[in-house]
Amino acid sequence: MASDKCSSFLLAAAAVSVFVLASAPAAHSWSKEGHMLTCRIAQDLLEPAAAHAVRNLLPEEADGDLSALCVWPDQVRHWYKYRWTSPLHFIDTPDQACSFVYSRDCHGPDGAEDMCVAGAIANFTSQLMHYNHGSADRKYNMTEALLFLSHFMGDVHQPMHVGFTSDQGGNTINLRWFRHKSNLHHVWDREMILTAISEFYGKDMDAFQKDLVQNFTTGTRSDDVSSWGECEDLLSCSTKYATESINLACKWAYNDVREGETLSDDYFGSRLPIVTRRIAQGGVRLAMFLNRLFGEHDHDVAPPA
Ligand SMILES: *[C@@H]1O[C@H](CO)[C@@H](O)[C@H](O)[C@H]1NC(C)=O
Ligand SMILES: *[C@@H]1O[C@H](CO)[C@@H](O)[C@H](O)[C@H]1NC(C)=O
Ligand SMILES: *[C@@H]1O[C@H](CO)[C@@H](O)[C@H](O)[C@H]1NC(C)=O
Ligand SMILES: [Zn+2]
Numbered sequence: 001m002a003s004d005k006c007s008s009f010l011l012a013a014a015a016v017s018v019f020v021l022a023s024a025p026a027a028h029s030w031s032k033e034g035h036m037l038t039c040r041i042a043q044d045l046l047e048p049a050a051a052h053a054v055r056n057l058l059p060e061e062a063d064g065d066l067s068a069l070c071v072w073p074d075q076v077r078h079w080y081k082y083r084w085t086s087p088l089h090f091i092d093t094p095d096q097a098c099s100f101v102y103s104r105d106c107h108g109p110d111g112a113e114d115m116c117v118a119g120a121i122a123n124f125t126s127q128l129m130h131y132n133h134g135s136a137d138r139k140y141n142m143t144e145a146l147l148f149l150s151h152f153m154g155d156v157h158q159p160m161h162v163g164f165t166s167d168q169g170g171n172t173i174n175l176r177w178f179r180h181k182s183n184l185h186h187v188w189d190r191e192m193i194l195t196a197i198s199e200f201y202g203k204d205m206d207a208f209q210k211d212l213v214q215n216f217t218t219g220t221r222s223d224d225v226s227s228w229g230e231c232e233d234l235l236s237c238s239t240k241y242a243t244e245s246i247n248l249a250c251k252w253a254y255n256d257v258r259e260g261e262t263l264s265d266d267y268f269g270s271r272l273p274i275v276t277r278r279i280a281q282g283g284v285r286l287a288m289f290l291n292r293l294f295g296e297h298d299h300d301v302a303p304p305a
Helices: 033-042 047-056 073-078 081-087 117-128 141-157 183-200 205-217 236-255 265-294
Strands: 091-093 163-164 174-177 179-182
Touching: 033 081, 033 141, 033 179, 033 183, 033 205, 033 265, 047 205, 047 265, 073 081, 073 091, 073 141, 081 117, 081 141, 091 174, 091 236, 117 236, 141 236, 141 265, 163 205, 163 236, 179 205, 183 236, 205 265, 236 265
Parallel strands: 091 163
Antiparallel strands: 174 179
């Protein structure tokens, strides 16, 4: 595996910190950059009550920065204690079906119900519903619930995290990304983001992030942002997000791609807007979840009976 050097980007007002990342042979994992972006966008949109709750729940070493820990679930998924979380990062749907049916598709490899990214979002959302209701349910670690929810909200928006079963969401579709070897899953997890940052933003992730936020707040692509936050029932909206992802995977990711081919300018130019839109959408929706979960006026999110 190639090791990519890259800087990580933090949102507009925040300081820029630079990391050197060695990329692991990542299966089913929206890149570190994608997760950080989604979480920075979300944290910036928090209302005071939610911002306060998030700061309370974050461990001290995060220094109040949610994005610093948004990749934590990817880091622990192979540890013995957290091995059960491994199926929670994605959904395998039937080949060519181009649909997500919760009862059919949301299960672990052994068939355990709800063990997929849509079920995980509902699970950790329902755990966090106890936070505002006096003594948080002692059974659950609220810090972990926050980190899992924040991470999985990113994953469910990566179209190839809701992909076909036989190719493991594109992981087994080997191809070239410009000159180097890659696979279709990784192109969507990371390659397009890194190529955009290096080609258009002088490797400055902060500049990329500013442009992205600007485009979706006041810029050319702000038109549909207000509808992103619509969600009647926090416990079922992840199904909608997963459905959007498999639809995008079919229309834009798998479409016209063959094993062994080289993807370059045409694919990049036409798909990058999808990637940036999904990152922004994940951020807006994570903020909506946290604002409702931790808001002072939380009567619309009663915990399940
Ligand atoms: C929900 O979280 C608990 C631990 O916090 C875990 O035991 C359970 O398997 C999780 N279920 C899903 C669907 O994520
Ligand atoms: C909650 O989880 C975090 C992260 O794993 C851990 O550092 C912390 O000690 C846990 N808190 C409790 C009360 O177990
Ligand atoms: C922002 O919008 C401009 C103009 O449409 C576009 O060229 C650019 O790629 C967009 N940047 C991001 C990060 O979405
Ligand atoms: Zn993940």
